[in-house]
Amino acid sequence: MRKSIARTFLTSYIASAMKPHFPLLVLALTLCGCVEHNFPSLLPRAGEQLDFREPPAPPPPAVTADPALDARIATARTTLDEAVARFATAATRAEQLATAASGAPAGSDKWLDAQTALADLDAARARQVDVLAELEQLASDRAQALVPPYPALDQAVEAAQKAADDSTARIATIQRRLAPAN
Numbered sequence: 001m002r003k004s005i006a007r008t009f010l011t012s013y014i015a016s017a018m019k020p021h022f023p024l025l026v027l028a029l030t031l032c033g034c035v036e037h038n039f040p041s042l043l044p045r046a047g048e049q050l051d052f053r054e055p056p057a058p059p060p061p062a063v064t065a066d067p068a069l070d071a072r073i074a075t076a077r078t079t080l081d082e083a084v085a086r087f088a089t090a091a092t093r094a095e096q097l098a099t100a101a102s103g104a105p106a107g108s109d110k111w112l113d114a115q116t117a118l119a120d121l122d123a124a125r126a127r128q129v130d131v132l133a134e135l136e137q138l139a140s141d142r143a144q145a146l147v148p149p150y151p152a153l154d155q156a157v158e159a160a161q162k163a164a165d166d167s168t169a170r171i172a173t174i175q176r177r178l179a180p181a182n
Helices: 002-018 022-034 067-100 109-142 151-177
Strands: none
Touching: 002 151, 067 109, 109 151
């Protein structure tokens, strides 16, 4: 019973309250249909189409032959080969002396002979490092002059670095055979 009384009351109230405003409501709804809506486009904006990625690097310029540099590289390679051969000879001697002194205490004659051979071995390795430093200086000078890399120089630097690393590892291996100094 309550619903029917409420429905009846509200229906008559709404109808009586809306009667004077009905023409205004119809007019407003009609005008709403006539209004043009200028909503923003969903297409990408000009700023959104910009590409901020790094542009591709230009191809490296062609390397021109440099006879003076080639001569210096050849001299350095020859010096490196001689240093590697000298190191190999000294390493063989140092390994023999280290094997003989492997059980000897630090300070004994055999241990001292092996340590002296290791010092000679380190001097032979130092010549390899000198060649490496010379080649790296050449590469650094080219980079400072903003000249493109020279493949023969890069290969020579890699060969010298590998020789120096191998020599360092071989010295460390021989050193581990000897008793530590007190």
